[in-house]
Amino acid sequence: MTVADRATVVLEKPSALKAAEALKIGLSRRRVAIIVGDCEVEYRGRASSRLESGERVVLIKDDGALLIHRPSGTEPVNWQSPGCTFKTSLSPDEKLIFEASHGAPPETVAISFNTVRLLAVLGLVDKGAFTLYTSEEDMRKAVFLEPSLVEEGFHPITYEKVVPTGFVDCIGKDRDGNFVVVEFKRERASRKAAEQLARYVETLRKGNPKVRGILVAPSLVSDARALLANLHLGFRRVTPKMCAEVLKAKGGLKRGRIIDYGEEKP
Amino acid sequence: MTVADRATVVLEKPSALKAAEALKIGLSRRRVAIIVGDCEVEYRGRASSRLESGERVVLIKDDGALLIHRPSGTEPVNWQSPGCTFKTSLSPDEKLIFEASHGAPPETVAISFNTVRLLAVLGLVDKGAFTLYTSEEDMRKAVFLEPSLVEEGFHPITYEKVVPTGFVDCIGKDRDGNFVVVEFKRERASRKAAEQLARYVETLRKGNPKVRGILVAPSLVSDARALLANLHLGFRRVTPKMCAEVLKAKGGLKRGRIIDYGEEKP
DNA sequence: GAATTAATGTCGATT
């Protein structure tokens, strides 16, 4: 991408004609465009919809995706998946018309702008890698696949067992055959986490005084460290990264949990 | 919302300080903000993620929602649901830092901007109603609930039956006990749709010459009308709206198929 | 408020 291609076009309250021109040029160069303005939207495809006039943010991406966002809410009110063909035009009454069409299945989103408050056309470069680290759920999976993450010789028996005081993340046995209660925390564990583990261990020690407890987390706050020491409970440092690596190596990672985009899509 | 509140702030390549000031004022007034720039993103919550530096579009909505979009793809790479608390600040090395936090469950998205190419703060007003009309699937449901949509005395027997030449949307019997093949089209039906129906009817007439065919759609192109007439096939006008009303009345409409937002959320 | 279910789901992997 040349310097010229990265040039930004920003138009405040452009005429429909100016906006149409800037859009046509920008989209032919596969830039990203943002349009803010009062508009009406029609969608026809798997379903059909109509959105009456109001002010929205329209985002057109360089892969031919389209998103129309209202001023509130997480989800787009209308959208079009990547690979659209765009058509920019002026209506008989001089309004900016923007259409995004898809071949298969045939779908079209048509936007008619009553006013354009802002139009920006930008060439964006994004080659940054995205990594989604493991969740608490994945920590459990990693420990199932590689029990030594908790302790050498550990082997898990049950997960998420219900005890009178709540849920126990994992119960297993150590190399000597003693029961071990394991509590996972994906982030630095607080005193509360240590208390939770203590409660579970206490409950289970009523039936068997040899029950041990281990808190598994990337790190501990000092309060938690003190409490664990007092109650003769263990701690094992396990980071999300370590879990991710285990899951990757042992194939327990089903899909999408670790995502790595090193390159832009072609 | 007063005229002053609707004033647009658009800054190209602002300094981090200028951007921070504009954002603070804008977000305190619950405006919508768009930031385009090179940034890094960290998320911590149910899972955690890290996004290395690259250029993205950040959209902050007036209900406290946050979306971070890469230049391609339909879905945001990171996001935060409505109701966030925002924090704008400058890092020791003068970078714009933007954090969006949620109480329950505790989640945070932190964005560090290396550069800001564009910042827009706008008060948007959107009271337009959104209506999602029925899909082809819902047309079948509507006909199941109200067979007279196809013809007085019609009663459906099977849906999506496999015949040698493809799928038949619906097969039923008319008031005289003759078989009727029904083809649905959610939009103005093309000649192709009529040919499809003709093919199905032809197949079935080999076993029973009295088989009839009816194309159900909101309207017909003239080619299709001619073809249907030639082959003695029927047409019945049924609009998505009619189906939606049947589904609504008869309770076949599960949820969200007709959505009507008449007002902005409080 | 928790649990359930649909979605123009989207996205990635597998057959």
Add this chain to the structure above:
DNA sequence: AATCGACGTTAATTC
């Protein structure tokens, strides 16, 4: 290409 399954799913509805 079609199908399957997970998702920081989200969002609407029912219990």
